[in-house]
Amino acid sequence: MFTCNSLILLNFTYYLKLLLGFCMTIIPFITLEILVIKIIRCKIKDIKIDKNFIKKFIKKEGKLVFKVFILFIAAFSLNNILNNKDNKCYMYAKKEIISEYKTSYNALKETNLSNSVKEKYLENVLVIAYSNYNNVNKNNSVESKEKDNTENSKVQKIKNEIKVEDNIMKETDTTKYNSVYVQNGTFYYPKYNANNKSTYTGMYCPTNPLKEGYNNPYGYNNYFYIRLTNMVEDAKKNGYKITISTQGCRSYQTQVNYYYSMEKGRAISPGHSMHGLGIASDLEFYNQNGSVCPYGRTDTSCPSMGWAHKNAYKYGLTFNLLYASYREDWHVEPINSKTY
Ligand SMILES: [Zn+2]
Structure with a gap:
């Protein structure tokens, strides 16, 4: 698209x-x-x-x-x-959105992130700015805090936030977890060949991750897990409770079961889910009173989710199914992944 x-x-x-x-x-x-x-x-x-x-x-x-x-x-x-x-171009071509894009663009110029990461970062800025623009117009309330900020301080603020991401992007260790490796902040995963299921590494989800060199008991890719925990911990510091799913790696067979038991379009065909590679997670968002935000929630009615949607990119994460035909506001993936 x-x-x-x-x-x-x-x-x-x-x-x-x-x-x-x-x-x-x-x-x-x-x-x-x-x-x-x-x-x-x-x-x-x-x-x-x-x-x-x-x-x-x-x-x-x-x-x-x-x-x-x-x-x-x-x-x-x-x-x-x-x-x-x-x-999307026509959708995004609004003064407020372009101004936010420009601020992030200038802030990114001076970082040493790779171009593809910068691109992904800016893509997220667009999605978030567009969603904020719509929310502001709907609620008819503008965040006055942002208004007072000068362009310079805005660039500085974003630059500081990117530094957080910059640390995450230092992942250059190419150790493979589930055949996925990370280089310069980009997650590389094998191309799936429908005729050769062995190309789908989800078949080899670790049975005992902690004993097999994983930094988590769920089978998540180690680097992805670092990003997840960075975000969840910062959410906690801000007073929001978010938990990650305990299914860090979904086996091929589980995806087959999902695919055939759920309604059409709900679960992606076996072999194509990032869950199978250990680089996707389904999050649970909580209200201030400790209860789980029920479905039908919005970024406003469920502030912990709103916070995550707004800040995920700082941790190298993206909620890439927010605008999918089947919206999944809980599904999170690395901001930048490519096949090899
Ligand atoms: Zn998911």
Whole structure:
């Protein structure tokens, strides 16, 4: 899917949107004004407005009206074509979102993260900024705290946060856990071949992780587990309770069972789940009173989840199914993973 992760593209789309809006509103409006003024002028000059006058007027001004009408139709159609759910660029091309993107972009420039990590980071900034933009518009309340911040202090703040991520991104040990290894902060996993199930490492989920060199008893990839615990611990410091699932590695057979027992589209086909590689987790979010946030929750009704969704990227994590056709607000993966 086209994500529009570029300042140039975002700005271009923003101005294109402005231009189309201009063609659909201001230009027809001004044209109408001009025509009305012309008619009023004729009245002042005491020119009779009769059938003859209207004929002459249409003949004289018809071309202009026709041109403006064509411009309107063209702009209207183009706007409709561009304004669809799959065109993220059009969705994101909003002043507030671009400004947040720019701040993060400038903050990232001076870090030594790899380009692909920066890209992923910025992609997350877009998703979060868009979701914040919609929430703010829905609730009609702007976080005044953010408003007072100068651009410079915002860049500094983000830079400090990235340092947290920078530490996580230092994972350059290429030791494989479940055939997944990490290099420069990117998780590399084997490509699944449906005809050769042995390429799916989930078949070899460790039976006794702690005895097999894992840093956790659940079978999570060691590096992924570090990211998870970093986030969960910081959540705790902020007063939020979040727990990770105890199923750190899902076997191929378990995924087969899920796939055939759940409704269609709910569980991904066996071999393709990041759970099988130990690099995905399903989180449990808690309310202040200690109860689990029930389904149907939102970032506002369940603050611990809201906090996680907003801050996950700082720990090198992403809730990549938040906007999937089957929304999973609990599913978390590394921010950057690639096949090898
Ligand atoms: Zn999941």
